[in-house]
Amino acid sequence: MLGSSERYLAVLPNPDLHIEVGKFDMAKMVNPDISGKQYQEGSLKDWKNYKYYVLARDEYTCQLCHKHGEGVKLVVHHIVYRSQGGTDRVDNLITLCTNCHTTKNHQPGGKLYKWMKAKKKVTKQLKGSTFMNILRKRIMTTFPEASFQYGSQTYVDRKNLLLPKGHFMDAIAISGIKPVGQMPETVTMISQFRKKKRSLHEATARKGRKQPNTSSKRN
Structure with a gap:
């Protein structure tokens, strides 16, 4: 989220930044x-x-x-x-x-x-919510000029705009727009991926390799 927002700010002229965050007690x-x-x-x-x-x-x-x-x-x-x-x-x-x-x-x-x-057990733990609490604080500190809202408000806004469920529709609702005059025909997405291997074991060449696998290449 941090990297994507920074990239948007780098390529768009004076944008208004609207971000949905999560907060869990x-x-x-x-x-x-x-x-x-x-x-x-x-x-x-x-x-x-x-x-x-x-x-x-x-x-x-x-x-x-x-x-x-x-x-x-x-x-x-x-x-x-x-x-x-x-x-x-x-x-x-x-x-x-x-x-x-x-x-x-x-x-x-x-x-x-x-x-x-x-008494079926739910195996997934609360690590995701802990991470989201930490990330929310970092995002708010990094982008103090942004407008923030939570998912429950996005749900209400999307319903008021008569938009179907979907990530792109949520993005429209998060923007704060009141009426929707025309639906967008294109969507811009930024994907973040690791360019270099960071695992310590990759510093040593695997069996059959002459050089360490320092790039993202796989066998």
Whole structure:
């Protein structure tokens, strides 16, 4: 994000920079029932923020049938049903598509019912949210002139603009534009990739090589 934003600023004349960032209350995510004044207005107070975290953690992919992409409608499911005492802890939440999130699967013998009885574990941890908290602070420090907003606001803005779901549509909503007179016909993307190998073991030539593999080349 930092490198891409800097590249945009280098090639565009006097742009307005709008950036969507993520903010996660780690203690609240582990224990939604935590109390105390410092948590009363936490960043995950609203359900929408839990939902966005879980979708991102699961890479916007149904964890049952593994479908993803355009046309796949996703929901956030409680592994242990709320009716059975399930909490809003993120380790009790998982991403499903609407084809899998059915009444049949919720009932005894169904796949989701079996998950609940087995108390299915979510193996992905909270490292991503910790990284996003750190990155958010770095971005705000690096680009003090930028306008920032969170994903829950982007969701509302996109709905108000009557735009379909999609990364490009989110970018339009993040821009702060009010009416959309004409949809863009082209999109500019910057991809960042490593040009040189940095692994220490690459300093020594592998078997069959005469020279160390200091570039990105592979066998």
